Amino acid sequence: MSRGQHQRRLLPAYLATGAGSAPLPSTLDTLTALRASGVPLAAYHTPVHRRVVELVSGGSLTAVEIAAYLSLPASVGLMLAEQLVSDGLLKASVPIPDALAPSRAGRPSLQLMEEVLNGLQSLRVA
Amino acid sequence: MDSSPSASPDPRPVYLPEGDHQRVKILVAGPLGVGKTTAIRTLSQIPTLHTDEVMTDAAAGADDLSFVGLRDKTTTTVAIDFGRLTLPGDRVVLYLYGTPGQRRFLPLWEGIAFGALGALVLVDTRRLDESFEVMDLIEERGLPYAVAVNTFPDSPDYDLEIVRKKLDLAPDTPLVTCDAREMDSSLNSLIALTAHSIASAGVGAS
Numbered sequence: 001m002s003r004g005q006h007q008r009r010l011l012p013a014y015l016a017t018g019a020g021s022a023p024l025p026s027t028l029d030t031l032t033a034l035r036a037s038g039v040p041l042a043a044y045h046t047p048v049h050r051r052v053v054e055l056v057s058g059g060s061l062t063a064v065e066i067a068a069y070l071s072l073p074a075s076v077g078l079m080l081a082e083q084l085v086s087d088g089l090l091k092a093s094v095p096i097p098d099a100l101a102p103s104r105a106g107r108p109s110l111q112l113m114e115e116v117l118n119g120l121q122s123l124r125v126a
Numbered sequence: 127m128d129s130s131p132s133a134s135p136d137p138r139p140v141y142l143p144e145g146d147h148q149r150v151k152i153l154v155a156g157p158l159g160v161g162k163t164t165a166i167r168t169l170s171q172i173p174t175l176h177t178d179e180v181m182t183d184a185a186a187g188a189d190d191l192s193f194v195g196l197r198d199k200t201t202t203t204v205a206i207d208f209g210r211l212t213l214p215g216d217r218v219v220l221y222l223y224g225t226p227g228q229r230r231f232l233p234l235w236e237g238i239a240f241g242a243l244g245a246l247v248l249v250d251t252r253r254l255d256e257s258f259e260v261m262d263l264i265e266e267r268g269l270p271y272a273v274a275v276n277t278f279p280d281s282p283d284y285d286l287e288i289v290r291k292k293l294d295l296a297p298d299t300p301l302v303t304c305d306a307r308e309m310d311s312s313l314n315s316l317i318a319l320t321a322h323s324i325a326s327a328g329v330g331a332s
Binding site: 073 | 139141142144148149150151175176177178179180203206208210211213214215217218220221237240241242243309310313314316317320321323324327
């Protein structure tokens with residue numbers, strides 16, 4: 001499976017999640033952060049599952065970053081992350097904790113946007 | 127324009143800050159070659175990353191991804207380039223998603239646009255009309271946006287009022303000039319967008 005870091009993956013993306021699993025609509029966002037919990041892999045996990053867990057064993061990354069590092073489509077990265085969260089191997093944290101309030105449609109709050117504005121202004125050199 | 131994926135992505139990931147933080151998405155939209163990747167690279171603190179999204183023409187349930195089912199479906203991949211910018215204090219991490227925003231990728235666009243603070247639309251004065259499609263898509267989603275004229279060395283002289291008129295922008299839509307290669311210039315574009323998102327919050331939204 002991994003004969004070389006720079007080779008194209010040999011496993012088609014749509015098989016990376018393992019045969020027989022029934023993916024549900026994802027509850028994860030591409031910006032959900034994930035980190036390995038320390039729970040060991042089981043026999044039914046695929047080599048790609050292993051690579052995901054290893055990638056986030058030293059720190060947190062978002063689902064979209066995991067997909068990019070492993071050269072997988074974003075949706076496959078999400079699906080893998082979802083499986084591993086439900087198996088207890090990854091811990092997930094949502095991008096914006098209070099964004100699921102019905103009035104907000106996932107958008108950042110006014111307070112958060114003001115924090116963004118101040119942060120961007122302080123990064124300016126001139 | 128250099129939207130080709132890097133030959134060997136850095137195998138060592140740049141992890142997120144350890145403490146509690148929120149992650150906010152900003153779209154950088156516009157036609158191919160307008161400087162999206164350049165702007166993202168200028169602003170990003172990590173090497174820019176690249177992923178593809180796959181769409182089948184039967185954008186139905188996951189069952190269609192079965193081995194047999196995939197064979198006779200048309201598949202398209204759409205590139206997403208993105209970068210990351212952690213704001214001072216490590217409490218907010220910005221993600222900049224580069225997207226051409228074409229209508230034929232509408233299902234994908236819905237997912238990309240969801241939850242974003244807003245969109246920075248890059249335009250090239252030599253081909254303003256190529257930006258209409260993405261601006262329409264953004265407006266349909268009700269996403270706040272700002273327009274930045276990327277100044278290329280050989281772009282003709284432009285008058286921002288003429289650009290505003292040609293793009294038929296609302297009076298309150300920010301229109302700025304930007305050199306996507308320059309940090310402060312790119313930051314100023316994001317600042318204009320964020321200020322606009324703040325101003326329009328609560329005015330129009332649901």
